[in-house]
Amino acid sequence: MIFLSLKHLTSRKKQTVLILLGIILGTTAYVAISGMMLGFQDYIIDRLINNEAHIRISAREEVITKESIEQIFYKKNIHSFWMVPPSGRRDSLSIENPKLWFDKFDKRNDIYAYSPQLTSQVIFKRGDVEVTGKVIGSKPLQEIRVSNISNYMEAGQKFTDLGDTGNRIIVGSGLLTRLGARVSESIIVSTGAGRSAPFKVIGTFNLGIAALDNTQAFASLIDIQKLQGVANRISDIGVKLTDVNQAQQLAEIWREFTRDKVESWEEANSATLSVFTIQNITRNFMTISIVVVAAFGIYNILSILVTQKRKEIAILRALGFESNQVLAIFLYQGLILGVLGGLIGVILGYGVCLYMSTLSVGSGRMMGSTGKMLVAFDYPIYIKAFVIAFVSSLISSIIPAYGATKLTPIGIIRSGE
Numbered sequence: 188m189i190f191l192s193l194k195h196l197t198s199r200k201k202q203t204v205l206i207l208l209g210i211i212l213g214t215t216a217y218v219a220i221s222g223m224m225l226g227f228q229d230y231i232i233d234r235l236i237n238n239e240a241h242i243r244i245s246a247r248e249e250v251i252t253k254e255s256i257e258q259i260f261y262k263k264n265i266h267s268f269w270m271v272p273p274s275g276r277r278d279s280l281s282i283e284n285p286k287l288w289f290d291k292f293d294k295r296n297d298i299y300a301y302s303p304q305l306t307s308q309v310i311f312k313r314g315d316v317e318v319t320g321k322v323i324g325s326k327p328l329q330e331i332r333v334s335n336i337s338n339y340m341e342a343g344q345k346f347t348d349l350g351d352t353g354n355r356i357i358v359g360s361g362l363l364t365r366l367g368a369r370v371s372e373s374i375i376v377s378t379g380a381g382r383s384a385p386f387k388v389i390g391t392f393n394l395g396i397a398a399l400d401n402t403q404a405f406a407s408l409i410d411i412q413k414l415q416g417v418a419n420r421i422s423d424i425g426v427k428l429t430d431v432n433q434a435q436q437l438a439e440i441w442r443e444f445t446r447d448k449v450e451s452w453e454e455a456n457s458a459t460l461s462v463f464t465i466q467n468i469t470r471n472f473m474t475i476s477i478v479v480v481a482a483f484g485i486y487n488i489l490s491i492l493v494t495q496k497r498k499e500i501a502i503l504r505a506l507g508f509e510s511n512q513v514l515a516i517f518l519y520q521g522l523i524l525g526v527l528g529g530l531i532g533v534i535l536g537y538g539v540c541l542y543m544s545t546l547s548v549g550s551g552r553m554m555g556s557t558g559k560m561l562v563a564f565d566y567p568i569y570i571k572a573f574v575i576a577f578v579s580s581l582i583s584s585i586i587p588a589y590g591a592t593k594l595t596p597i598g599i600i601r602s603g604e
Contacts, residue, residue, distance in 0.1 A: 206484040207528050210576050213477035214532020215539060217572045220470050222540040225568065226561035228463050240302070240333050240425030241434040243455065244288060244441075245448045246281050281420040282447050288424055297429050297437075300332035304423040305411045311358070311404070312375040312383075313366045320362060320402035322376060324411025326351070333425045336392060336405070343370040343390025352409045356386035360393045361401035376406075376414065384414050475575075482583035521584020522577070529576030533569045540564060 282288070285303060292298045305324040310317050327347045331337045337346040341360050349355050356376070358366075368374055370388050377383035386406060394400055412418055428434060431452075438451035453460060544562040 203524070207524055207531075209477070209480060209484050210524060210528025210580065211532040211535065213480075214529055214572045214576045215536040216473065216477055217470075217575065218533060218536025218568055219539040219543070220473065221568045221572070222536070222562045222564065223543060223560065224466050224470055225563035225565065226544075228466070229563055230561045231459060231463075239452060239455070241428045241431050241452050242426040242438050242441075243450050243452075244282065244424040244426065244445075245450070246422050247283070247446045247448060281417070281422055282424065285421045285424065292426065297433060299427045299429045300329060301427070302326060302329040302333040302425045303408060303421045304330075304425060305408055305415070305417075305420055306422050307378060307411055307415055309379075309414075310377045311362065311366055312377060313368045313372070316366055318362060318365050318402070320404065322356070322404045322406055322411060324406050324408040326408050330405070330425075333427045336394075339392045339394050341391045341393040343388070346390070346392075346405070348389055349405065349407050352407055352413075354384060354386045354406075354410050355389045356404050356406045357390045357392060358388055358404040359400035359402065360391045361397060362404060363388065363391050365401060376404075378415055380415070382414055382416060384410075386410075479579070482579040486583040518581075518584055521580045524584075525577040525580025528580070529573040532576060533573050536572060537564075537569065 289301070289303075292301045302325050307322050307324070308319070309322050310319055312318075327349045331346055340346055340357075343357070346357060349357060356374070358374075363369070366374060368388060370390060373385045373387050375383050376386050392400070392405075408421075412420055428437070434451040435453050438449050438454065441449045540562045543560050546560045
């Protein structure tokens, strides 16, 4: 059967090669586009998941509406009419009862670590240079268990050298450049309330995200509490789970019994994740379009073969070939095209991905490289590419193969062929 299938395919070499090229192109395009897009997505998600808490608990945020005011002052059956509806916010500057959260986390086995934080919008000063930004006060030993910030230290001392106190600070590499400062120098950190204090720069980090590297710094929790003049205040608690996939579910449960803001990493980065969804839809649509064109090509070439090989089919049936054997001959042709096209396309796609991974796309720290294009080499990409090529070839060959089984010697003789 396979011999006859190959014989039929080689009888029309030009058409066979063109169809094979279509399958190869579709498979290669899928592997290359998937590798490029997923490489970038993996890079971003790695930073969203590993550099940030899986769940973040922060101070209460409450928008004032007429419904919320009416619930306080009026009964349910009383209707009120506002000339000017109330508006504004009724937020809290800190988490109301952080110890309650700490006790809860200590009792749970699905909590890997948690880190209390106090975040403050500040002005960094060195001489006449001023840069606005954000400083995060945390406990270093707990912070490095929640995030991977210690992995991105670029210069100076270790992250844990911040200690519990001592007015030491670690700043983003871009922020240090904007200030014109160097490691081991001191800078002034000022709050909006007019409080200020000198901090010694003991190191820099480089996350590869300019928005963070240019504006963010870390210090000890106690030092930032002193800077703000608020002992024991905590504005955030970062929580890292043993299973990141449980973040959304736990966040929804915890919101039921607290007025604090509870947000999973998916919710905090929903805009970014929605862009990834659109990218994946576009990637699959482009590849499927190419494969569908190739599938129509397989259908056409097999349909033509069935028409041209009517006499051969009649001879085979006269020799005793069953209809399922004739079906197998033409079905094998589609499978051969799918397997060959899929395998060659996967190999070429891998080669294209290797080449793209050597291309320079700018400076920066990206997955440990020096500005090279981010490309994913996950094996599911190649499996899916081959399956798409194989299945599309199989489906497109079924109809013409089934048509060949309907041909009989008597029918061909009566048609005059």
